[in-house]
Each structure stands twice: as structure tokens, then as C-alpha cells.
Amino acid sequence: xxxxxxxxxxxVELVKLFSRRRTWVAILLLNLLPTTVAVLLAWTGIAxxxxxxxxxxxxxxxxxxxxxxxxxxxxxxxxxxxxxxxxAGESVAGEAEAGTxxxxxxxxxxxxxxxxxxxxxxxxxxxxxxxxxxxVGYVVGRLLLGNAPxxxxxxxxxGSALSPAQVAWRSVAAIxxxxxxxxxxxAMALFLSTLTDxxxxxxxxxxxxxxxxxxxxxxxxxxxxxxxxxxxxxxSFIDLYRDPILWSNLERGLALQGVYVVxxxxxxxxxxxxxxxxx
Amino acid sequence: xRSAPPGSAESAADLTPxxxxxxxxLTKLFAGGVRAVxxxxxxxxxxxxxxxxxxxxxxxxxTVRCLLGLVLATSGRIEVLGEAMPRRxxxxxPRVGALVEGPAxxxxxxxxxxxVLQDASGRRPQGQLGGGRKDRGDRxxxxxxxxxxxxxxxxxxxxxxxxxxxxxxxxxxLMRQPELLVLDEPTNGLDPQGIREIRELLSAxxxxxxxxxxxxxxLAEVEQxxxxxxxxxxxxxxxxxxLARLRAPTGRVVVVSPDAARAAALLGGxxxxxxxxxxxxKGAEPAVLNARLVSNGIRVSELGPERRxxxxxxxxxxxxxxxxxxx
Ligand SMILES: Nc1ncnc2c1ncn2[C@@H]1O[C@H](COP(=O)(O)OP(=O)(O)OP(=O)(O)O)[C@@H](O)[C@H]1O
Ligand SMILES: [Mg+2]
Numbered sequence: 243x244x245x246x247x248x249x250x251x252x253x254v255e256l257v258k259l260f261s262r263r264r265t266w267v268a269i270l271l272l273n274l275l276p277t278t279v280a281v282l283l284a285w286t287g288i289a290x291x292x293x294x295x296x297x298x299x300x301x302x303x304x305x306x307x308x309x310x311x312x313x314x315x316x317x318x319x320x321x322x323x324x325x326x327x328x329x330a331g332e333s334v335a336g337e338a339e340a341g342t343x344x345x346x347x348x349x350x351x352x353x354x355x356x357x358x359x360x361x362x363x364x365x366x367x368x369x370x371x372x373x374x375x376x377x378v379g380y381v382v383g384r385l386l387l388g389n390a391p392x393x394x395x396x397x398x399x400x401g402s403a404l405s406p407a408q409v410a411w412r413s414v415a416a417i418x419x420x421x422x423x424x425x426x427x428x429a430m431a432l433f434l435s436t437l438t439d440x441x442x443x444x445x446x447x448x449x450x451x452x453x454x455x456x457x458x459x460x461x462x463x464x465x466x467x468x469x470x471x472x473x474x475x476x477x478s479f480i481d482l483y484r485d486p487i488l489w490s491n492l493e494r495g496l497a498l499q500g501v502y503v504v505x506x507x508x509x510x511x512x513x514x515x516x517x518x519x520x521x
Numbered sequence: 522x523r524s525a526p527p528g529s530a531e532s533a534a535d536l537t538p539x540x541x542x543x544x545x546x547l548t549k550l551f552a553g554g555v556r557a558v559x560x561x562x563x564x565x566x567x568x569x570x571x572x573x574x575x576x577x578x579x580x581x582x583x584t585v586r587c588l589l590g591l592v593l594a595t596s597g598r599i600e601v602l603g604e605a606m607p608r609r610x611x612x613x614x615p616r617v618g619a620l621v622e623g624p625a626x627x628x629x630x631x632x633x634x635x636x637v638l639q640d641a642s643g644r645r646p647q648g649q650l651g652g653g654r655k656d657r658g659d660r661x662x663x664x665x666x667x668x669x670x671x672x673x674x675x676x677x678x679x680x681x682x683x684x685x686x687x688x689x690x691x692x693x694x695l696m697r698q699p700e701l702l703v704l705d706e707p708t709n710g711l712d713p714q715g716i717r718e719i720r721e722l723l724s725a726x727x728x729x730x731x732x733x734x735x736x737x738x739x740l741a742e743v744e745q746x747x748x749x750x751x752x753x754x755x756x757x758x759x760x761x762x763x764l765a766r767l768r769a770p771t772g773r774v775v776v777v778s779p780d781a782a783r784a785a786a787l788l789g790g791x792x793x794x795x796x797x798x799x800x801x802x803k804g805a806e807p808a809v810l811n812a813r814l815v816s817n818g819i820r821v822s823e824l825g826p827e828r829r830x831x832x833x834x835x836x837x838x839x840x841x842x843x844x845x846x847x848x
Contacts, residue, residue: 341622350615
């Protein structure tokens with residue numbers, strides 16, 4: 243009986259998240275940046291020299307469908323994590339601020355269950371973001387940039403040719419890897435969201451975590467720390483487009499995100515499960 | 522009673538009152554050493570309309586939050602519907618409807634959608650009254666109609682007035698036809714007409730078996746609606762009694778007469794207090810007193826047993842300095 247009544251309940255957080263205009267505005271803005279880049283590329287015809295600028299940008303003038311991957315590389319360092327931090331920071335603190343948290347808990351929704359549902363909704367949001375960037379990038383690339391026939395082989399970063407089918411499955415893997423890469427930030431924002439009743443504070447805190455990590459990656463003195471920074475392996479998704487695939491950093495990236503997610507969710511749970519709800 | 526299982530002796534349940542809310546030494550210390558609730562022993566029985574009174578900051582909302590498991594008590598025991606809270610919240614709370622410190626809803630969604638989502642998010646209560654997914658929309662519509670929001674239920678809550686939001690909060694509490702309603706200042710922000718409607722709604726629910734625990738500042742409301750009173754003063758429960766006992770005749774008789782001076786002279790030492798045309802007479806039977814006054818040609822415009830007003834009782838029991846919020 244619990245199963246049947248709760249199956250509908252799992253979707254409630256998704257309905258709430260995607261019924262918000264804010265959510266769709268975030269996804270729209272996220273796609274605006276790569277689209278702008280595509281327009282500029284089509285207009286000027288100036289592509290970055292191979293090896294500089296976001297991955298694959300050099301190749302897109304010839305093969306527009308590759309812009310879907312380039313678009314991912316464009317939003318990955320900043321825009322995507324900002325969107326994730328804002329949405330995840332809102333998740334619990336936003337309910338507290340609106341006063342709806344207490345009504346959820348007396349409905350009752352168990353506190354642990356609420357956290358799990360929130361994290362599930364955020365993960366779905368990340369996936370929707372990433373897929374939308376890939377899809378919009380593909381369409382924009384084909385329309386504005388080189389529309390080489392779909393059967394054209396792609397030159398991998400190692401110099402060999404990848405068939406369209408190979409590119410397709412590697413892109414699916416890239417979507418998965420980038421989604422997982424965002425979960426560390428998401429878990430951080432969710433944890434902060436259980437600490438404060440202000441969604442802005444939670445989002446800003448998660449952004450500070452993110453920017454701090456990106457900054458430390460550029461400081462030589464921080465080298466011993468760098469393998470453990472949450473943003474360290476984000477760009478390793480391009481290793482999927484080598485031939486053969488260079489797995490080591492991809493694996494480390496996944497493992498590192500896993501550790502961040504487990505630790506931060508445990509912290510969020512430890513705090514939230516026994517917290518006084520006075521909002 | 523609608524929650525009684527088939528075959529159970531309902532009369533027996535009526536004879537031995539069932540305790541619906543029970544606390545022992547409930548205490549809540551907030552960080553910073555604020556003793557918001559200080560060792561209170563509440564007892565609310567099935568069928569009660571319990572009026573929970575107290576000045577601003579006396580701890581009413583904190584108590585309600587403790588009962589619902591939102592705030593964890595520092596010490597003391599809590600039982601709601603016969604089960605320990607907050608440990609058994611998962612089985613207790615589906616049978617409780619609550620309004621805590623004002624309503625809350627998602628502004629971008631309609632009132633109806635808010636009710637449906639809120640119902641869908643939580644565990645459903647057991648039994649045929651629990652309802653499932655299928656009739657969720659109908660129950661939301663019905664709850665909206667109950668609180669007088671039938672016409673605006675499809676509008677986004679963002680555009681609701683304070684009173685409309687309050688009514689929506691009540692609708693959310695009522696939607697699952699709970700056995701127990703815990704309402705923190707349910708008539709806050711309502712117009713006089715609305716206050717009367719809600720009072721009538723609550724009375725009607727109580728007649729069909731719903732136990733109601735409500736906190737309020739409006740003594741007149743409480744006086745008309747409640748069967749038992751609990752009074753908080755700075756976190757302590759200083760009074761907990763049936764309203765009927767509190768308002769029982771004091772044994773004195775109030776006489777209002779244009780001939781008050783002659784009446785006072787006639788009654789002599791029996792007159793305890795005189796205030797213009799109003800006399801307070803002790804040790805007299807109203808009917809006998811009336812006959813005596815009239816036979817002596819004294820005009821009587823009003824005569825009856827003295828009953829104490831709730832306001833006076835509350836004032837007497839709270840030691841608060843007037844107008845100042847303690848601590
Ligand atoms: N989160 C909190 N942290 C610290 N103190 C708190 C907190 N919440 C409430 N208090 C204190 O606890 C006491 C009781 O507050 P509570 O809100 O329960 O009062 P109340 O009886 O509901 O008042 P009102 O009639 O104004 O609604 C107050 O002194 C208040 O300052
Ligand atoms: Mg209050």
C-alpha cells in the first residue's frame with residue numbers, strides 16, 4: 243500500500259521544479275551562450291586555432307553537428323554549475339523561506355525521504371540541462387555552421403577517424419559524465435540549503451565552493467590538493483573523444499564526484515534529520 | 522464515531538474518554554537559553570474543542586511545532602492519537618490536519634493545484650477516508666468549497682488576499698478529513714463574516730467527531746467555540762480546565778436596577794459591591810431575591826447569577842505586566 247501511494251509522490255518534486263518559470267528561464271539562459279557563440283562563428287567565420295579555446299570549436303565550421311559537443315564545453319566551466327547551484331540551493335531553503343517546508347513535513351513526508359526526492363529532482367534538472375545543451379547545440383550547429391553530411395567521420399583528438407555511431411555513443415557517455423560531474427556541486431548546495439533558511443545564501447555558498455575549486459586548480463602551490471578538487475576532472479569528458487578512450491581521468495572524476503556526493507548528502511542528512519523547523 | 526472500527530462498542534468509547542493529545546513535562550529550550558515551553562502537561566480528549574490561550578511569545582506556536590514533530594522537545598513526553606511523537610510521526614501525522622503559524626503555498630500554482638500537490642506529496646492515511654490518487658482532485662474541490670474558496674480555487678495563489686490564503690491553509694488541513702485538527706490562530710486575518718463561517722465549520726466538524734486543538738488570541742471566539750481551555754503564561758501551563766467549570770456561576774447574583782440605592786438599603790450586608798445601578802449580591806437564590814425586590818416595589822431591569830468572563834480569568838491567571846512582551 244505504501245508503495246502504491248508513494249509512487250505518485252516521487253514525482254511531486256519534479257512537478258514543483260518544472261512548473262516554475264524560473265527553471266525554464268535557467269535552461270533558456272544556459273542555451274543562450276553557446277547559441278551566441280554559434281551565431282558569432284557563422285557571422286565572422288573565425289574559428290579558434292586548433293588546440294585553443296573550448297574543445298572542438300575549431301572543428302565546427304566544417305562539421306556543424308560537432309557543435310553539440312562544443313556547446314557542452316562552453317557551458318561546463320561556469321554556466322551549468324551556476325544553474326545547478328541556484329536550483330539546488332533553492333531546494334530546501336526555498337521551501338523554508340516560503341513556509342511550505344513545515345506543511346510538507348506534517349503531511350507527512352519523512353525528512354530523509356524529502357532529501358532523497360530533492361536530490362533526485364536536482365539530478366533530473368541537471369540531466370535536462372545537459373541534454374538541452376546538446377540538442378540545441380546540434381540544431382544550431384547544423385543550421386548555422388557547416389552542415390556536412392551526417393555520415394561524415396569525425397577526426398578524434400588522437401587524429402584517427404570516428405564513425406558517426408561511435409560519436410553518438412560517446413556523446414551519450416559524455417552527457418552522463420557531465421551530469422555526474424555536477425552532482426558534487428548539487429550535493430554541496432543541497433547541504434547548505436538544509437543549513438540556512440535563505441536560498442540565496444545556500445546558492446552563493448555553493449558557488450564559492452565551485453569558484454574556489456576552479457581557482458585553486460590554477461595555483462601551482464595548490465598542486466597536492468588538486469586531485470581532490472571537485473572541478474578537477476570536469477573537462478576530462480573530452481577524453482571520450484580520443485581513440486582509444488583515455489579512461490583514467492574519467493574514472494577518477496566519477497569516483498571523486500561519488501565521494502563528494504556521499505559525504506555531503508550524509509552531512510545534509512545528519513543536519514536535517516534532527517533540525518528544528520522554525521521557519 | 523466515524524473512525525470506530527465496525528463492531529466496536531461506541532458507547533464504551535464515549536464513557537471512557539480517549540486522550541488524543543497528551544504531554545508530560547514538555548520543555549523546549551531554544552539556543553540562547555530561551556525557555557519557550559516549560560514543563561507543560563497537556564491533555565486533550567477525543568471530541569474536545571481545546572482552546573490554547575496565551576499572550577504573544579508565551580509558547581503556543583512552539584508547543585504546536587513540538588506536537589507535530591517539527592521542533593524537537595528538549596525534554597518531556599508527547600503522545601498524539603495514542604502514539605509517541607515525533608517517533609511515530611509517520612503513522613500519526615496522516616490522521617492530523619494542521620495549520621502552523623500562518624498558511625503557506627506555492628504562489629505560482631492555483632489553490633486547487635496546491636492542495637492536490639500537497640496531498641500527493643505525503644503518505645496517505647489508512648481506511649476508506651484516506652482517499653487515493655483518483656479522488657484527489659474532488660477532495661481538493663470539496664475542501665475549497667468548505668472554506669468558501671470554491672470560486673477562486675483555479676486562480677494562482679500569488680493573487681490571493683491574506684484571508685484567502687488563511688482559508689486555503691484551512692482547506693489543506695481539512696482535505697484528508699483528519700481525526701484531529703491542530704490549528705494555530707486559524708482565524709488570523711479573516712473578516713468578521715469569515716470568522717463566523719470558520720467557527721460554524723469547526724463546530725460542524727466537531728459534531729461529526731473531529732477533535733480540535735486551536736490556539737487563539739480572540740477570547741470571544743474561544744468562549745463561543747471551545748469546551749476546554751489551556752492557558753500558557755511564559756511557557757508554563759497555568760490553567761487547564763473545562764470551560765463550563767470555569768464559567769460556572771460564582772454563587773453571587775447580579776442585579777441591575779434603577780432603584781439601586783433602595784435595593785442596597787433593603788439587602789444590607791448581602792450586597793458585596795455596588796457600581797452605579799449594578800449590584801453584586803452574595804448568598805442569594807436569584808428567584809427568591811427577585812421576588813423580594815419586586816414585592817418591595819423595587820424595579821429590576823436585569824437579574825441573574827454571576828458568571829465570570831474568560832477575559833477576567835485569563836487576566837487573573839497571567840502575571841504579565843500589561844502591554845509588555847516578556848523576555
Ligand atoms: N527559533 C527560535 N529561536 C529562539 N527563540 C525562539 C525561536 N522560536 C521562538 N522562540 C521564542 O520562544 C518563545 C515562544 O514563542 P512562540 O512563537 O511559541 O510564541 P506564541 O505563543 O506562538 O506567540 P504569538 O502569540 O506571538 O504567536 C518566544 O519568547 C520566542 O522568542
Ligand atoms: Mg504563534
